Amino acid sequence: MFDTRPDRDGEVVLVGRSNVGKSTLMRELTGHTFETGRRPGVTREPNHFDWAGDDFVITDLPGFGFMESVPEAVRERTKTDIVRYIEDHADEILVGVLVVDGKAAVDIIDRHSSPDEVPYDVEMFRFLRDVDVPTVVAVNKMDKVDDRDERLNELAERLGLVPPWQQWQETVAPISAKRGNVSALTEAVRYHLHEQERDDLFKHF
Numbered sequence: 001m002f003d004t005r006p007d008r009d010g011e012v013v014l015v016g017r018s019n020v021g022k023s024t025l026m027r028e029l030t031g032h033t034f035e036t037g038r039r040p041g042v043t044r045e046p047n048h049f050d051w052a053g054d055d056f057v058i059t060d061l062p063g064f065g066f067m068e069s070v071p072e073a074v075r076e077r078t079k080t081d082i083v084r085y086i087e088d089h090a091d092e093i094l095v096g097v098l099v100v101d102g103k104a105a106v107d108i109i110d111r112h113s114s115p116d117e118v119p120y121d122v123e124m125f126r127f128l129r130d131v132d133v134p135t136v137v138a139v140n141k142m143d144k145v146d147d148r149d150e151r152l153n154e155l156a157e158r159l160g161l162v163p164p165w166q167q168w169q170e171t172v173a174p175i176s177a178k179r180g181n182v183s184a185l186t187e188a189v190r191y192h193l194h195e196q197e198r199d200d201l202f203k204h205f
């Protein structure tokens with residue numbers, strides 16, 4: 001599994017639950033159409049997109065999560081594969097983009113919070129930071145959210161980021177991939193690229 005990665009030194013990864021809009025975002029960032037909204041949770045291979053002559057790749061990791069059609073064992077294996085991929089390539093990964101559904105994320109996090117369970121999105125956010133991958137949470141589907149600031153503050157708080165969310169614009173990026181409104185994300189990604197002296201990659205964002 002996961003042996004399809006092109007040999008590139010710089011990488012941005014998208015990670016998140018199934019159906020949050022990773023493939024739609026990938027299309028928005030690359031101009032290339034990937035399969036969206038079909039057989040969610042079933043695709044287990046990453047989608048890589050790279051450019052001839054550029055030492056850079058964007059990777060859409062397989063969706064993890066809540067589809068009932070996906071057996072528990074497959075879900076666990078997918079999660080393990082994702083974690084291992086990120087660990088193996090942490091040195092090359094310039095930015096990790098955790099994509100969440102802005103309408104559903106807080107409810108899902110709360111439903112899975114208990115003394116012995118850390119919700120997947122929170123766990124993945126902490127993991128990315130633990131392995132020193134600069135992380136941006138792309139809060140997608142904001143076109144469906146009415147109480148924007150309230151939702152974003154709640155989400156920030158669940159991630160351990162003290163509200164107001166506006167203090168965290170390098171980390172919390174409200175977007176609508178489907179509507180082509182991703183500028184908050186591209187600005188946050190550029191911030192982290194700049195921090196790593198990779199302004200040469202701005203042309204992709």
Ligand SMILES: Nc1nc2c(ncn2[C@@H]2O[C@H](COP(=O)(O)OP(=O)(O)O)[C@@H](O)[C@H]2O)c(=O)[nH]1
Binds near residue numbers: 143
């Ligand atoms: N309303 C809305 N729907 C979106 C947005 N982005 C993606 N979707 C829809 O969410 C569904 C899942 O998208 P997809 O990109 O396949 O998600 P993935 O499983 O994370 O790759 C599709 O029906 C998309 O059209 C968005 O910004 N707003």
Ligand SMILES: [Mg+2]
Binds near residue numbers: 022023035036037063
């Ligand atoms: Mg997808």
